[in-house]
Amino acid sequence: MDLNLIWTEFLSGLEVNMSDVAFNTWIEPLEPIKLISSELIISAPNGFTKKMIESKYLNDMIGILSIILKKDATIKIILPTDNTYKQYQVRTKPGGQQYFADLTENNNGKKPIDVEKIKMEQMLNPKYTFDTFVKGKSNEFALSAALAVSKNPASAYNPLFIYGGPGLGKTHLMQACAHEIIDHNPEAKVVYLSSEKFVNELISSIGDRSNKKNSAFRNKYRNIDVLLIDDIQFIAGKTGTQEEFFHTFNDLYAQNKQIIISSDKPPKEIKDLEERLISRFEWGLMADIQLPDYETRVAILQAKLNMENANISRDILEYIAMNVKSNIRELEGALMTVIAHSKLLNEPNIDLERAKIALRKVIAENEKRPITLDLIQEIVADQYHITVSDLSSKNRSKQIAYPRQIAMYLCRNLTDSSLIAIANSFNRDHTTIMHGVDKISKDISNDENFEKEINELIDLIKNE
Numbered sequence: 103m104d105l106n107l108i109w110t111e112f113l114s115g116l117e118v119n120m121s122d123v124a125f126n127t128w129i130e131p132l133e134p135i136k137l138i139s140s141e142l143i144i145s146a147p148n149g150f151t152k153k154m155i156e157s158k159y160l161n162d163m164i165g166i167l168s169i170i171l172k173k174d175a176t177i178k179i180i181l182p183t184d185n186t187y188k189q190y191q192v193r194t195k196p197g198g199q200q201y202f203a204d205l206t207e208n209n210n211g212k213k214p215i216d217v218e219k220i221k222m223e224q225m226l227n228p229k230y231t232f233d234t235f236v237k238g239k240s241n242e243f244a245l246s247a248a249l250a251v252s253k254n255p256a257s258a259y260n261p262l263f264i265y266g267g268p269g270l271g272k273t274h275l276m277q278a279c280a281h282e283i284i285d286h287n288p289e290a291k292v293v294y295l296s297s298e299k300f301v302n303e304l305i306s307s308i309g310d311r312s313n314k315k316n317s318a319f320r321n322k323y324r325n326i327d328v329l330l331i332d333d334i335q336f337i338a339g340k341t342g343t344q345e346e347f348f349h350t351f352n353d354l355y356a357q358n359k360q361i362i363i364s365s366d367k368p369p370k371e372i373k374d375l376e377e378r379l380i381s382r383f384e385w386g387l388m389a390d391i392q393l394p395d396y397e398t399r400v401a402i403l404q405a406k407l408n409m410e411n412a413n414i415s416r417d418i419l420e421y422i423a424m425n426v427k428s429n430i431r432e433l434e435g436a437l438m439t440v441i442a443h444s445k446l447l448n449e450p451n452i453d454l455e456r457a458k459i460a461l462r463k464v465i466a467e468n469e470k471r472p473i474t475l476d477l478i479q480e481i482v483a484d485q486y487h488i489t490v491s492d493l494s495s496k497n498r499s500k501q502i503a504y505p506r507q508i509a510m511y512l513c514r515n516l517t518d519s520s521l522i523a524i525a526n527s528f529n530r531d532h533t534t535i536m537h538g539v540d541k542i543s544k545d546i547s548n549d550e551n552f553e554k555e556i557n558e559l560i561d562l563i564k565n566e
């Protein structure tokens with residue numbers, strides 16, 4: 103078995119059992135050196151990491167390696183100063199990319215394997231391709247943009263910014279771009295990752311006081327052809343990460359490299375995102391994905407069903423499409439629930455009545471309204487016997503101004519809308535919102551009864 107493949111599997115095995123921070127801090131910096139029979143030689147960057155691995159993670163690592171090798175394995179941790187295995191050390195190409203330089207293999211004319219590429223391809227879901235993406239009115243613009251960019255990276259639209267609510271297909275579309283670009287050009291250096299992973303990698307590179315790792319981080323992201331960052335909204339409020347990402351973005355853009363970004367909202371509406379990033383994200387093309395209509399929902403269900411090789415009747419698909427409207431992930435979840443019931447009950451031709459019973463919980467959840475600024479305003483207005491338009495009016499009487507501040511507080515705490523979006527919905531500027539939120543926070547901490555009143559309101563909103 104190839105060392106690179108073993109290592110990739112090994113990392114995946116460890117990653118699921120560890121927190122991201124622990125993985126990035128202790129495991130990521132390790133380098134596989136050589137597999138000699140069933141002993142894996144691993145290099146740790148310093149004595150402290152070596153000690154930490156040996157005391158805390160070695161047993162798990164041996165367990166995982168034994169499963170991969172299908173025999174009892176051992177692991178030896180060495181330091182870069184150990185010359186015994188020098189000829190096997192990882193080398194860095196001029197671009198910063200790393201590969202294993204087993205000199206004996208090179209002498210035999212074998213091409214060194216690109217570790218980053220293997221890792222990256224493993225991160226892509228093989229099912230998330232353009233072929234499996236169902237086109238509908240809600241996503242046709244984003245789909246066309248993604249196709250155009252994948253066919254001609256960095257010449258069609260740069261950056262491409264895809265946004266839309268949860269579970270509507272942003273990750274699927276981003277990964278379809280990555281697959282398509284790699285299929286057309288296997289040499290392309292494509293990096294796909296969530297902004298959370300970007301943040302974690304950055305933190306662990308900063309945590310390393312030797313500058314080596316920090317510059318490896320920079321090289322990694324500045325020497326690629328296509329960068330896809332999923333769920334960029336997670337870098338909001340993280341000043342250091344935004345700074346690093348800003349420079350990465352500028353470097354790639356200046357070199358005419360494609361950048362594709364996804365988010366749950368358009369750049370302007372992302373809470374605590376720096377203005378300079380917002381403006382850069384808006385340089386290229388912004389494409390939104392909306393909630394799918396009924397026909398698209400049925401078509402998606404049909405497509406998923408074909409992949410699952412199960413027999414679910416059309417009336418059940420229509421029933422699901424009619425009742426699950428909130429997002430496609432839930433739609434898929436509902437279909438999988440019916441398929442699971444049909445399999446577990448041994449009813450290959452499950453009927454609509456049975457399916458309805460199986461779906462009762464899913465559908466009840468789906469009927470809950472999502473918490474939006476509009477919903478909060480409706481409920482607050484109703485509770486305090488005023489109208490929704492009073493909330494955004496100029497009226498300053500206490501009977502209206504106080505519920506207005508309560509609604510501002512709830513909008514800020516129960517949604518992740520930006521201050522600007524909240525301010526617009528109340529026809530005010532953002533400082534007024536901040537003042538209102540502060541006032542209500544203080545009143546809550548000073549008055550238990552008021553706190554109770556607000557908690558009851560929150561329950562009402564959550565259960566609507």
Ligand SMILES: Nc1ncnc2c1ncn2[C@@H]1O[C@H](COP(=O)(O)OP(=O)(O)OP(=O)(O)O)[C@@H](O)[C@H]1O
Nearest residue numbers: 234235236267268269270271272273274402430431
């Ligand atoms: N148009 C589509 N055709 C087929 N499947 C789709 C489509 N849109 C979404 N899906 C499926 O719905 C599920 C959720 O999609 P995905 O994870 O891409 O959503 P997302 O917008 O990235 O969500 P989040 O913001 O929560 O990360 C996936 O299994 C995906 O394959």
